Amino acid sequence: MAFAFPPTPLIGVADLARVREQQPVRILDVRWRLDRPEGRPAYLAGHLPGAVYVDLEQELTRPGHPEEGRHPLPHVADLQEAARRWGVRGGDVVVAYDDNDGVAAARAWWLLRRRGVDIRVLDGGLRAWIEDGQLLEGGDVRPPAGDVVLADDDPGTATIEQTARAPQEGVLIDARAPLHYRGAAPTPDPSAGHIPGAINVPTLAYVAADGRLRPPDEVRRTLTDAGADPDAQVVVYCSSGIAAAHTTLALASARIDARLFPGSWSRWSRSRGRPVAVGPTPWGEVFAR
Known part of the structure; x- marks a missing residue:
């Protein structure tokens, strides 16, 4: 069966602000880059209000054998457990962002998009948010546990x-x-x-x-x-x-x-x-x- 595209995998800063006025939005901060894989210090210093930190190396990857490659995909049960830690509930709109041209945020989007989660990537990421004059908050956000149930579907892989x-x-x-x-x-x-x-x-x-x-x-x-x-x-x-x-x-x-x-x-x-x-x-x- 052909994949049914959502209207867009992206959301702009203005649209995010508008959606947040109408319904709950779970925001995921997926800061990661090859030269700085631990993004939590930057997250704690300043992030979008309400954003939860997502550890790409620990939550969007699983430990594996070297022959599987360096970033094996997480098992769906582990990904669901992580998503609940992030506070994701069934039916939530989820927005992922980073400070690296969307490269890390796209990993979260790709893993969740076919599993029943309405997820978008913030176009332009943290940079676009700041340039629009939006505020940041510091510290850690630990929301109440979510109840999302992920479908055990192929996220779109090739063997x-x-x-x-x-x-x-x-x-x-x-x-x-x-x-x-x-x-x-x-x-x-x-x-x-x-x-x-x-x-x-x-x-x-x-x-x-x-x-x-x-x-x-x-x-x-x-x-x-x-x-x-x-x-x-x-x-x-x-x-x-x-x-x-x-x-x-x-x-x-x-x-x-x-x-x-x-x-x-x-x-x-x-x-x-x-x-x-x-x-x-x-x-x-x-x-x-």
Whole structure:
């Protein structure tokens, strides 16, 4: 069954303020970045009023074996327990934000969007909120426990086999920066390069200078300019499944339903027998492993 798109996966600052006047909204602060994975200190210093801190490394990821990749998906029971800690109740509107162009917030959105939660990402994040003159509050927010029940549904994943076939059956997008795609940057993974046949479209290509997502027509044009057909079956991966969730958010804003390979490069590069391509082109110079 085809995925039914909500009107938009995004919400603007003005719309958030208006919705909060009409009904309860649970706001999730998902501050995380590779160079600063612990976002709680920044959250405590100042966050959107009522926002609950979400620990991406502990609540939107689970411990796993190295061959699963660096950020395995949480089990649905654990995710539901976390969502209840955040105070999410059945029927709530949920808004996630961060201070990193929506990359971390998109992980929460992607995990919850098909599981019965009406979740949006604050377009422009913390920066847009501050630039609009809105106030912040400090300290920790610990709401009463919620009662949300998450559907045990696939959030939109592609298996490693489906990912391997994606270039022949549709489009495979590598959402990493070009140096990582080409295999020219240091990596914590066993090898550098990309999945053969993948087209490189860095996820930040969808972000405007003000930190908001580009309009839907520009998102589609970004894909076509890279040589990808936005109407084909799309599979996305990145280093470990975080940035790729942001790409699925950008594509969803343009009504393109993409599936995500959760283990991404951190899993592919640890899987025996999977070939590696290096260089600036999709097939590049391919090495057997």
